[in-house]
Amino acid sequence: MPADSPDLVRGLRLRPVRHDHVPCLFRLECTEACARMAGIKPRAREVFFAKWDAIFADPAVTPRVIELPLPHGPEIVGAINIFQRDAKDYVGYMIFPEHWGKGAASFAVSEILKEDLRRPLYASALRSNVASIRVLEKHGFRLIGSRFEAETERFLAGEVCDFVLDPPTINLEHAMAILDRTPRVLASLLRGLPPEWTHRNYGPGTWCAYDVVGHFILNEQLDWLPRFRRLLQHGESRPFDPFPHDATIRPDSGRSLESLLDEFAALRS
Known part of the structure; x- marks a missing residue:
């Protein structure tokens, strides 16, 4: 196989599968080299299309095409899915042979693992x-x-x-070290800076430094501490209440940034 092509990988993107992609995916499955590499026998056209009708209706499946944008329109390089089999989550992918060895599969796996966080995640491949x-x-x-x-x-x-692919393990000692240092790091970075640096964002939908500290405070008060109390009282039998990820204390609250930094440090102490 040829060496990985950085130019190809930089141009690739994952896109949700649309109905008009299905004929191309059928051609992918019917490609002899792909079927042999995957150890499968291509399905009949009507069976394949019926299967995709079921996939589109199944929220447990994350189907994506791997696209390469070109001047005349995007080219489908392959496809990758996360799906359920025997009550387990699996990832599977297939790449057109002309793109083998160019990093497309590695790119697709990397991207879908960022998008879909289900773990443990299983996969199978022929030896x-x-x-x-x-x-x-x-x-x-x-x-x-x-x-x-x-x-x-x-x-x-x-x-x-x-x-x-196992769920990530958390080293509690390392996590506590980061949590403990966060207030001091923020104070060192932000305390004493002029509002022109701390109270200005980059436009609609963006946050300034003041917003970030306000978010940390509300997250501590309304999310982490209530979740900890619920775990102590009920174990894992009751789900957590949702926390609005855009919640924050805005600069127009009248509070100084220094007071927010002090409050955040007190909450973490």
């Missing part, structure tokens, strides 16, 4: 599909086993490797 195994391992998937699958109406015979 012979070395490129896909490398992509999965590069993005933190670990091998949990292998099995030989006999040929079926849908799948080719072959050895299948199973992978999982």
